[in-house]
Amino acid sequence: MWTARITNLVTAPYVSHEEAWELLRQGLPKVILQSEGVHRRSYLSQPDTRRAPNRGWLLAWEGVPIRWLDLPRPHGFRFRPNGWGKVSDEYVSAGRRPMG
Numbered sequence: 001m002w003t004a005r006i007t008n009l010v011t012a013p014y015v016s017h018e019e020a021w022e023l024l025r026q027g028l029p030k031v032i033l034q035s036e037g038v039h040r041r042s043y044l045s046q047p048d049t050r051r052a053p054n055r056g057w058l059l060a061w062e063g064v065p066i067r068w069l070d071l072p073r074p075h076g077f078r079f080r081p082n083g084w085g086k087v088s089d090e091y092v093s094a095g096r097r098p099m100g
Contacts, residue, residue, distance in 0.1 A: 001071045004063035008032070011059050017049055020058045032062050 010027030014020040021043050025033065033039065043049055 001069045001073075002065040003067045003069060004065050006061045006063050008062040010061070011057070013056070014058050015055050017044055017052065017054065020049075020052075020056070023058050024060050028060060028062055 008028050010023055012023050012027075014023060021040055024038075024043065025040070
């Protein structure tokens with residue numbers, strides 16, 4: 001696991017997958033999207049996007065690794081679409097943001 005510095009952050013509500021793509025396209029540098037092979041067609045057709053609600057909250061970032069922590073993933077831990085945080089799917093689907 002790495003600690004990282006977020007260099008570009010996109011966080012905004014969206015009302016369609018097309019709008020989410022536009023937010024992503026406008027919020028992250030073109031060179032980053034290109035280097036990761038992310039373009040409109042690939043974004044809209046990927047399984048995570050297709051399973052996502054038509055309305056929701058977009059969270060995307062670009063980061064720079066700072067330091068390797070060398071911590072193992074906790075036993076039985078699954079990576080979830082909303083990251084490391086322990087937040088229920090219902091909470092995320094409702095468009096709420098954790099406090100704190």
